[in-house]
Amino acid sequence: MSELxxxxxxxxxxxxxxxxxxxxxxxxxxxxLDLGGAYQEQVHTLFEMDHEQHDDIAFPCGFESPNGLxxxxxxxxxxxxxxxxxxxxxxxxxxxxxxxxxxxxKRPDYYRNSTxxxxxxxxxxxxxxxxxxxxxxxxxxxxxxxxxxCLFCNANATKDTYAExxxxxxxxxxxxxxxxxxxxxxxxxxxTLTGGFIPERREVDYYLDVAEAIQNHTGLDDFNGTxxxxxxxxxxxxxxxxxxxxxxxxxxIECWDKNYFKTxxxxxxxxxxxxxxxxxxxxxxxxxxxxxxxxxxxxxxxEPKEKTLEGIEYxxxxxxxxxxxxxxxxxxxxxxxxxxxxxxxxFDLAKKAAAIARKAxxxxxxxxxxxxxxxxxxxxxxxxxxxxxxxxxxKP
Ligand code: SF4
Numbered sequence: 001m002s003e004l005x006x007x008x009x010x011x012x013x014x015x016x017x018x019x020x021x022x023x024x025x026x027x028x029x030x031x032x033l034d035l036g037g038a039y040q041e042q043v044h045t046l047f048e049m050d051h052e053q054h055d056d057i058a059f060p061c062g063f064e065s066p067n068g069l070x071x072x073x074x075x076x077x078x079x080x081x082x083x084x085x086x087x088x089x090x091x092x093x094x095x096x097x098x099x100x101x102x103x104x105x106k107r108p109d110y111y112r113n114s115t116x117x118x119x120x121x122x123x124x125x126x127x128x129x130x131x132x133x134x135x136x137x138x139x140x141x142x143x144x145x146x147x148x149x150c151l152f153c154n155a156n157a158t159k160d161t162y163a164e165x166x167x168x169x170x171x172x173x174x175x176x177x178x179x180x181x182x183x184x185x186x187x188x189x190x191x192t193l194t195g196g197f198i199p200e201r202r203e204v205d206y207y208l209d210v211a212e213a214i215q216n217h218t219g220l221d222d223f224n225g226t227x228x229x230x231x232x233x234x235x236x237x238x239x240x241x242x243x244x245x246x247x248x249x250x251x252x253i254e255c256w257d258k259n260y261f262k263t264x265x266x267x268x269x270x271x272x273x274x275x276x277x278x279x280x281x282x283x284x285x286x287x288x289x290x291x292x293x294x295x296x297x298x299x300x301x302x303e304p305k306e307k308t309l310e311g312i313e314y315x316x317x318x319x320x321x322x323x324x325x326x327x328x329x330x331x332x333x334x335x336x337x338x339x340x341x342x343x344x345x346x347f348d349l350a351k352k353a354a355a356i357a358r359k360a361x362x363x364x365x366x367x368x369x370x371x372x373x374x375x376x377x378x379x380x381x382x383x384x385x386x387x388x389x390x391x392x393x394x395k396p
Contacts, residue, residue: 004067004391004392005384007066007067008067008069008384008389008391009384011065011066011067011069012069012347012377012380012381012384013343013347014065014071014092014094014099015065015069015071015377015380016326016343016346016347016350016377017081017094017343018071018079018081018092019071019072019074019326020326020328020340020342020343020346021076021079021080021081021343022050022051022074022075022076022078022079022081022328023073023074023075023076023079023081023082023083023092024075024076024077024078024079024080024081024082024083025075025077025082025083027054027057027059029083029084029085029090030057030058030059030060032085033060033090033104035058035059035060036058036107037107038106038107039060039104039105039106039107040060040061040104040105040106040107040108040111040127041058041059041060041061041107041122042058042059042060042061042073043122043123043126043166043168044158044161044162044163044166044168045123045126045134045135045136045139045168046136046139046155046158046194046195046196047153047154047155047158047330048154048157048158048161048162048330048331048332049072049074049328049330050073050074050075050076050331051074051075051076051328051329051330051331052075052076052077052331053161053331053332054075055161055162055165059073059075060073060104060105061073061104061105062104062105062129063090063092063102063103063104063105064102064103064105065100065102066100066101067389067391068389068390068391069375069380069389070105070129070130070375071092071102072375073104074328080094080095081093081094082094082096083102089101090102090103090104105129108127108183108186108188109186110127110179110182110183110185110186111127113182115174115175115178115179116174116178117174117175119167119175120167121178121179121182121183123166123167123168123169124171124175124176124178124179125176125179125180125183125191127183127188128192128372128373128374128375129373129374129375130368130373130374130375131187131188131189131190131374132188132189132190132191132192132368132371132372132373132374133179133180133183133188133190133191133192134191134192134193134194134372134373135171135176135179135180135191135192135193135194135210136171136194136195136196137170137171137176137193137194137195137203137206137210138170138195138196138198139155139158139159139163139168139169139170139195139196140155140156140159140196141153141155141156141196141197141267142196142197142198142199143196143197143267143268143271144156145199146267146270148266148267148270148271149267149333149334150254150264150265150267150268151263151264151265151333151334151335152254152264152299152302152327152329152330152333152334152335153330153333154330154331154332154333154336155196156196156332157330157331157332157333158332160332161332173206173209173210173212173213174213176193176210176213176214177210177213177214177215177216177217177218178217180214180217180218180223181214181217181218184218184220184223189224190224190225190226190368190369190374191214191223191224191225191226192225192226192228192250192371192372193207193210193225193226193227193228193246194228194250194372195228197230197267197271203229203230204229204232204237204240204241207227207229207241207244207246208240208241208244211223211225211227211244211245211246212244214245215245221245222245222247223245223247224247224369225245225246225247225248226246226247226248226249226250226295226369226370226371226372227241227246227248227249227250228250228251228252228372229241229249229250229251230251230268230271230272231251231268231272231273231277231278231280231281231282232272232281233272233273233277235280235281235284238281238284238285238288239288242288242289247289247293247369248289248293248294248295248369248370249285249288249289249293249294249295250294250295250296250297250370250372251278251281251282251285251294251295251296252296252297252298253275253278253279253282253296253297253298253311254268254297254298254299254302255298255299255302255303255307256298256303256307256308256310256311256312256314257303257304257307258274258275258276260302260303260307261275261278262275264299264302282294282296282315282318282320283318283320285320286318286319286320290319291319291361292319292321292361292362292363292366292370293319293366293369293370294319294320294321294370295320295321295322295323295370295371296311296315296320296321296322296323297322297323297324297325298311298312298322298323298324299324299325299327300324300325300326300327300346300349301326301327301340301341301345301346302327302335305341305345305348305349308324308349309349309352309353309356312324312352312353312356313356316356316357316359316360316362317360319360321357321362321366321367321370322353323370323371323376323378324349324350324353324376324378325376326340326346327340328340346377347377350376350377350378350381351381353378354377354378354381354382357378357382358382364379364382364383364386364388367379367382
């Protein structure tokens with residue numbers, strides 16, 4: 001293995017650990033950081049990913065490792081990882097020992113713009129790095145009405161804490177079309193459309209209107225969009241997303257084991273149908289969208305690892321990509337106070353998931369096109385192995 005590759009894997013191990021454990025910080029160090037000016041601030045459009053709520057403190061979204069891996073900033077005041085400010089520069093540390101100097105993510109220019117109705121574009125479609133943006137059309141989930149939220153999810157708690165303060169509301173298709181067009185003019189090239197469940201499952205009509213608005217504003221028939229949906233009762237509805245111009249579709253099973261699924265996602269079962277129906281919907285979507293153009297997500301660390309790997313293998317055999325983000329026991333979720341597995345557990349799973357994806361023939365572009373952000377560990381492993389990082393080009 002080349003020296004650079006070894007170094008990149010070291011940085012990836014740090015990224016994994018700092019993401020799983022979170023990062024401690026004295027918020028005062030951000031006083032002089034130009035957050036909301038030169039640097040990208042967190043905007044809570046759907047989920048709080050910090051391990052503690054912080055409605056009166058602004059935080060940056062993340063930073064880069066020396067060789068270009070994107071590391072999210074997720075606050076945890078008890079973590080061994082920390083960021084400090086010394087002599088005007090920021091450092092990532094572990095147990096008070098410097099690991100490397102860091103530079104926070106730059107703020108994209110379209111964040112300075114507003115839509116025609118005066119809404120800040122940063123609240124419509126936040127930037128998720130490397131040309132990927134995400135828009136949560138609704139910032140709440142109707143499953144709460146029956147107390148059936150997914151147990152790991154804090155969408156409704158996030159709304160209660162941040163929505164009013166940050167000006168986050170439901171989005172209309174016009175606002176999303178304008179914002180996607182502005183971001184694309186600046187070089188963005190993928191948009192994920194997501195959100196909580198809405199009453200009466202009216203999302204298909206809404207998604208179709210959004211697709212049309214994006215097409216009108218960008219002038220692109222294929223705007224490289226991913227629609228994130230719940231399994232529709234009538235599978236034929238899936239065809240409509242394809243016809244509307246979405247390139248990829250995401251249907252998140254969250255847990256592969258059917259008993260875990262039923263326990264962790266009660267509302268997904270009562271609103272959409274059984275585990276079997278979800279699997280049928282995902283496989284049907286793959287037949288409509290094609291190999292490598294459908295994604296399912298599993299929240300890694302809730303069920304045993306071998307169950308998750310079984311699911312990743314199964315989906316891969318059907319041409320479906322599985323993304324496994326490390327579960328964080330989010331504040332405001334029903335599982336708050338639980339613990340995710342150790343970082344090494346997550347790193348091992350990510351390496352195995354990347355090997356399965358490679359064996360199934362999924363390309364980096366397919367992983368990119370189906371993901372809400374191209375910075376999962378599986379993306380990084382592809383980037384390292386395929387020499388896709390700027391460091392690999394300048395230092396082969
Ligand atoms: S469907 Fe589940 S994961 Fe999605 S927003 Fe609702 S509660 Fe959260």
